[in-house]
Amino acid sequence: MTSEVIIDVHPKEISIALLEDKSLVEYQNETRSASFSVGNIYMAKVKKLMPGLNACFVDVGFERDAFLHYLDLGSQFSSYEKYLKQVQSDRKKLYPISKATRLPELKKDGSVQTTLKVGQEVMVQIVKEPISTKGPRLTCELSFAGRYMVLIPFNDKVSVSSKIKKGEERTRLKQLIQSIKPKNFGVIVRTSAEGKRVAELDKEMKTLLKRWEDTITKVQKSTTRPQVVYEETGRVVALLRDLFNPTYDGIYVNDEEVFNQVRDYVKLIAPEKVDIVKRYTGQVPIFDNFNVTKQIKSAFGKTVNYKRGAYLIIEHTEALHVVDVNSGNRTRSENGQEANALEVNLGAADELARQLRLRDMGGIIVVDFIDMNLAEDRQMLYERMCKNMQKDRARHNILPLSKFGLMQITRQRVRPAMDVNVEETCPTCFGKGKIKSSILFTDQLESKIDRLVTKIGIKKFNLHVHPYVAAYINQGLFSLKRKWQMKYGLGLSIIPSQKLAFLQYEFYDKKGNFIDMKEEIETK
Known part of the structure; x- marks a missing residue:
C-alpha cells in the first residue's frame, strides 16, 4: 500500500489530505487564524460553579466558557495547586518541580464546591474543541505529547501502549523509561516507540521536558489571565506527529515556510526519510494534481455513491450521526435478494469506515443496513466492519446488528465533524437566477x-x-x-x-x- 500526504497551504487556511493507494482517507482543513486546538494549555479563572453537575465553567478567553468537571481535575490537583503558588510567589527564580511536594490524591467522590471557588486560578488543557453550541472541554491533568511518548507532570507511573504485545519489549521500554525520566513525571509510551533505542527516546524526553519548563516559566512571569501558556504545534506538524509512518512514499507541500517546518520535523524524528518531503512547484493547484479535489467533491455531502449504483445517505444531528444504506438502481444479484443485500452491505461497510475517518465523525453513529435474514451474513458484516475500523486511530466501539438491522458505533469525538459543502453557489448571479449571456x-x-x-x-x-x-x-x-x-x-x-x-x-x-x-x- 502506498501512502502520501498532500499539504495545500493558502494565506487563510491549510488543508491536509492523506491518500492510501491514491484514495482519500483523511482530510483536515483549518483556518490559519484558528486560536483553539486540542493540547493548548491556559492559565485561566473559574467563572461559575455548577454544584448540580459537580463541575464549573472556566474563562479561557473564548466566546463560550469552557467546561471542567470535578473528575477532570485529576488525582494530583492539590499538588498542582500548591506548586503553582510556589512558582508564582517568586517571579525571578523558578521553583523546580523535582523539589515539589506530592500531596494526597483528590477523592473521586469529592465536590467541586469544596475544591474550587469563583475567581480561583487554574492551569487547564483543552481536550475537546468547541462543538456546536458547547464550549471547549478541559482537564487539569496536563500532558505533553511527542512521537514516542506522552509526558505527564505529577505522575510517577510509566505505562506502555497495549498495542505493543511482546512481553520482553514492554518490560524493556518500561525499565528504560524509568531510568531516564526525572522525578515527579509520569510517561505513557506510545506504540511508535517499539524497537527504538535509548538515545532516540532520551532525545524526545528532553524535548518534552523543555516544553514543560517553557510553559511553567511563562506561568511564573505573566500576570494576565486568561492566557495561553503553551500552544500545541502547528496543525501540519501535529497531524504528522500522530500519522507519520516510515513507509510513507511522499509528503508534498506547496508552501516554502510549511515545507521547511515539515522537513525539519521529519529530520528530527526520522532522519533517513527526510527526502520524502518534497516541495510542489507546479502551476496546477496541488490538490488537482493529486486528484484530491475531485475526491473531496464526491466523498462529502449528504449522498455518497460507492459501487455499482449503491449509495449512502449521511445525516448529522445534534445527538448523533445517522447513515442509511441504499442499493439504488443496481441490478439484482443472480443468487437472489439475500446475496444482493449482503454485497451492498459489505460495500457500505468499506465506504463507511473510510467516511468516518475522512469526516472525523464522532459520538454515536447509527447505521441502517439493508435487512438480511441469515445470521451468518449479519455476523460477516459485523466482522467486516470491525476489520475496516482497525486502521482508525480514534477510539471506537462497534455493536453487532440489532434485531431492527441497525448497527451502533461510538467513536471518540475531539473536534467537530468535518463538513465540506460540495454544493456550488452560482458565482455569476449570486443566487439571483439571472446572468449575462x-x-x-x-x-x-x-x-x-x-x-x-x-x-x-x-x-x-x-x-x-x-x-x-x-x-x-x-x-x-x-x-x-x-x-x-x-x-x-x-x-x-x-x-x-x-x-x-x-x-x-x-x-x-x-x-x-x-x-x-x-x-x-x-x-x-
Missing part, C-alpha cells in the same frame, strides 16, 4: 484582464478557471490565450482549477495572493 463570458474575462493590466498595473498574474473553460481558452493554434498574451503581455497564465464552478474565475498574482476582481454589478 454565457457566450459573453470570455469577453467579460478580457475586460477584467484589461483593467488589471492597464489600470491597476499588475502585469504578471494567474487566471484560475474551470477546466472546461480553460480548454476552450487554450484551444487552437491561435487561441484566445495567445491573443490575450499578445495584447496584454506574456505575464498572463491560464490555470485549470477543479474547485471552481463552471463560470467562476479567480485572479492570483505571481506570489499566490488573491486579487478580488468580482463585482456583483456584472450580473445585472
Whole structure:
C-alpha cells in the first residue's frame, strides 16, 4: 500500500489530505487564524460553579466558557495547586518541580464546591474543541505529547501502549523509561516507540521536558489571565506527529515556510526519510494534481455513491450521526435478494469506515443496513466492519446488528465533524437566477484582464478557471490565450482549477495572493 500526504497551504487556511493507494482517507482543513486546538494549555479563572453537575465553567478567553468537571481535575490537583503558588510567589527564580511536594490524591467522590471557588486560578488543557453550541472541554491533568511518548507532570507511573504485545519489549521500554525520566513525571509510551533505542527516546524526553519548563516559566512571569501558556504545534506538524509512518512514499507541500517546518520535523524524528518531503512547484493547484479535489467533491455531502449504483445517505444531528444504506438502481444479484443485500452491505461497510475517518465523525453513529435474514451474513458484516475500523486511530466501539438491522458505533469525538459543502453557489448571479449571456463570458474575462493590466498595473498574474473553460481558452493554434498574451503581455497564465464552478474565475498574482476582481454589478 502506498501512502502520501498532500499539504495545500493558502494565506487563510491549510488543508491536509492523506491518500492510501491514491484514495482519500483523511482530510483536515483549518483556518490559519484558528486560536483553539486540542493540547493548548491556559492559565485561566473559574467563572461559575455548577454544584448540580459537580463541575464549573472556566474563562479561557473564548466566546463560550469552557467546561471542567470535578473528575477532570485529576488525582494530583492539590499538588498542582500548591506548586503553582510556589512558582508564582517568586517571579525571578523558578521553583523546580523535582523539589515539589506530592500531596494526597483528590477523592473521586469529592465536590467541586469544596475544591474550587469563583475567581480561583487554574492551569487547564483543552481536550475537546468547541462543538456546536458547547464550549471547549478541559482537564487539569496536563500532558505533553511527542512521537514516542506522552509526558505527564505529577505522575510517577510509566505505562506502555497495549498495542505493543511482546512481553520482553514492554518490560524493556518500561525499565528504560524509568531510568531516564526525572522525578515527579509520569510517561505513557506510545506504540511508535517499539524497537527504538535509548538515545532516540532520551532525545524526545528532553524535548518534552523543555516544553514543560517553557510553559511553567511563562506561568511564573505573566500576570494576565486568561492566557495561553503553551500552544500545541502547528496543525501540519501535529497531524504528522500522530500519522507519520516510515513507509510513507511522499509528503508534498506547496508552501516554502510549511515545507521547511515539515522537513525539519521529519529530520528530527526520522532522519533517513527526510527526502520524502518534497516541495510542489507546479502551476496546477496541488490538490488537482493529486486528484484530491475531485475526491473531496464526491466523498462529502449528504449522498455518497460507492459501487455499482449503491449509495449512502449521511445525516448529522445534534445527538448523533445517522447513515442509511441504499442499493439504488443496481441490478439484482443472480443468487437472489439475500446475496444482493449482503454485497451492498459489505460495500457500505468499506465506504463507511473510510467516511468516518475522512469526516472525523464522532459520538454515536447509527447505521441502517439493508435487512438480511441469515445470521451468518449479519455476523460477516459485523466482522467486516470491525476489520475496516482497525486502521482508525480514534477510539471506537462497534455493536453487532440489532434485531431492527441497525448497527451502533461510538467513536471518540475531539473536534467537530468535518463538513465540506460540495454544493456550488452560482458565482455569476449570486443566487439571483439571472446572468449575462454565457457566450459573453470570455469577453467579460478580457475586460477584467484589461483593467488589471492597464489600470491597476499588475502585469504578471494567474487566471484560475474551470477546466472546461480553460480548454476552450487554450484551444487552437491561435487561441484566445495567445491573443490575450499578445495584447496584454506574456505575464498572463491560464490555470485549470477543479474547485471552481463552471463560470467562476479567480485572479492570483505571481506570489499566490488573491486579487478580488468580482463585482456583483456584472450580473445585472
